[in-house]
Amino acid sequence: MKIFHYSAVVTILATALSCNLYASPKEPYTQAGFDTRTAEKQQAPxxxxSVEQIKASLSGKPPMNVSFDIDDTVLASSGCFYYGKQKYSPNDFSYLKNQNFWDEINAGCDKYSxxxxVARELIKMHQERGDQIFFITGRTAGKDDQVTxxxxxxxxxxxxxxxxxxxxxxxxxxxxxxxxxxxxxxxxVQLHYGDSDDDILAAKEAGIRGIRILRATNSTYLPFPQAGGYGEEVIINSSY
Structure with missing residues (x-):
């Protein structure tokens, strides 16, 4: 019985080796692909x-002041900026320095944003904790603040x-x-959320915890930042 088992193993190994030696010629790939080893090496640490993990990390801490960026953090507002660019400077980005644009954009365009x-979840969580919510944006103020x-x-x-x-x-x-x-x-503020590098770097400069929210996938604000590039926490599934 032992001899039979040994012979069977030898036969299987020999067959496998034979199949490997006489495999069909490799066909060229028709598009880019990946192998798991290379893909795993490229995964950034x-x-x-998650929102639940952030909540847990704040357990036992007294109410605090928390701030949020606006564009691509709490609102997917690229439509407003796309509109403004087409109207005020279709060939460049000078519209961002045009006060007429800011007067118009802050006076009601966000009803279309x-x-x-993720912003709904975070704000709800923080309000349940008794935290005060602030919005800190890189926008220029307009004549009529309809954003607040x-x-x-x-x-x-x-x-x-x-x-x-x-x-x-x-x-x-x-x-x-x-x-x-x-x-x-x-x-x-003790905790700031934002999608841009400036949000994370501003939090670092102020000496507080900064958490990255992924930029809306269809955002016109290019190039996209490298989330986690400063070692900050990044919220999963936060591009929408």
Whole structure:
């Protein structure tokens, strides 16, 4: 019986070797692909977190001030910026320095912006904790701030604070390298969320925890940043 088993193993190995030696010639690939070993080597060591994990990390801590960027963080607002570019400077980005654009964009265009689900979850979680919500944006202030009431209604924010517009002359509040750091310091914020590198770097400059929200996938704000590139936490499934 033992001899039979040994012979069977030898036969199987010999057959496998024979199949390998006489395999059909390799056909050329018709498109780019990947192998699992290469793909795994390319995976970045990103610190992914969920809303529930953030909530757990704050357990036992007293209510705090928390801030959010607006564009591509709580609102998918590329439509407004695309419209403004076509109207004010279709061939370049000078519209971003045109006060007429900001006056128009902040006066109601965001009623067409799409709220991000991750923002709903985060704001709900923080309000249940008793945290105060602030919005700190790189936008330039306009003549009529319709952004604050829209955000309050969209996200059901209690005791909403006026949006901090840090573009233009907003940086005069405090002298900082990154303009949003001025707003963070002004309001004693302890946790800031944003999609851009400036959001994370502003949080670092202010000495607080900065968490990356993935930029809306269809955003016109290019190039896309490298989420996790500064070692910050990145929220999973947060592009929408």
């Amino acid at each position: 990103i610190h992914w977190v 799409i709220p991000k689900e 009431p829209l955000l309050a209604k969209t996200f059901n924010i209690k005791n909403v604070h006026p949006v901090n517009f840090m573009g233009g002359h907003g940086q005069e509040v405090l002298k900082t390298k990154y303009n949003k750091a001025a707003g963070i310091l002004k309001h004693h």
